[in-house]
């Protein structure tokens with residue numbers, strides 16, 4: 390039986406696509422292997438959002454060069470965000486690669502018969518479902534619109550059908566994915582939006598929870614906030630990247646909102662959705678970001694107190710507006726210091742927020758078992774571990790929290806559960 394190996398880095402979109410790619414190979418009679426050395430086909434699902442990610446992809450490609458020499462029958466393919474429209478140039482740079490696949494494409498050179506559904510056969514109880522590809526926003530630092538192209542939404546009926554099938558295969562929770570889920574549907578004939586889609590998905594029997602990633606502050610509508618507040622299966626968890634808390638930097642980033650607008654949006658979300666967990670993304674060391682401008686971001690984070698903050702140091706991506714227009718003039722040591730100045734207080738904030746759950750009972754969807762402990766997430770996305778001999782995979786269990794940390798919670802199954 391031929392074997393395949395998929396190496397994936399990057400965002401959840403890449404992970405979801407790799408899962409589907411794996412299912413595609415299995416329908417063709419391939420078996421998964423855990424090492425490239427044993428495989429007949431190796432696919433690298435790449436990310437180039439940051440320089441560090443691109444470097445890892447290039448290192449991996451270089452390492453596979455010698456494997457290709459010693460296994461001349463090995464087929465090597467690359468997909469994901471490294472694959473741009475200049476395939477000829479990529480072929481010149483990486484002659485060891487046999488095929489370059491656009492993100493979301495399948496290795497059709499292997500297909501002999503028509504392939505059925507590419508949904509994973511044995512999905513995890515919580516799984517990712519892409520609903521919109523690409524992005525029209527052109528934030529000045531971001532390479533995604535150049536690599537993944539313009540927004541393309543999947544029809545509501547297709548998504549509903551797919552999730553219904555996933556539920557029959559054991560899925561209990563879905564996370565809808567898009568670079569900007571708030572743009573969902575504007576390119577479809579009836580122009581449904583994310584709130585309409587959530588309304589449809591909320592009616593699927595057997596589906597217990599719905600999440601989505603990532604929102605864009607300028608596009609998140611009051612209608613969506615109402616839908617999250619009113620639909621019982623939609624979880625109280627929102628990812629809302631702010632990136633900076635200085636209006637000049639936001640303008641240079643081409644984000645399309647001001648700090649005040651963002652602040653009001655957070656207030657509206659929190660007053661409409663009790664118990665909502667908010668996460669945000671921040672870039673430090675954007676070209677010309679002064680100490681004072683950086684401090685404004687630190688201040689906003691301490692004012693709004695997010696559950697999670699993903700912080701990254703700016704790195705210029707060739708081809709983006711920012712890399713053409715601005716000099717990368719914040720020194721690396723300064724960027725590193727700014728990262729710490731965000732991470733340290735955020736650890737204290739997350740400690741405080743999670744400590745509020747001590748001695749409380751939370752509902753956890755169990756996703757797996759690791760080092761003798763079951764683990765799963767609350768509706769608000771908190772990671773919870775508990776020890777128990779029972780069998781809990783895919784079940785909703787009530788857990789009494791006994792220990793908290795900034796990153797996770799630990800507890801015990803409450804008597805009388807699972808229900």
Ligand code: SF4
Nearest residue numbers: 524527528531533568
């Ligand atoms: S919204 Fe901005 S940061 Fe997000 S994918 Fe689109 S261009 Fe990139």
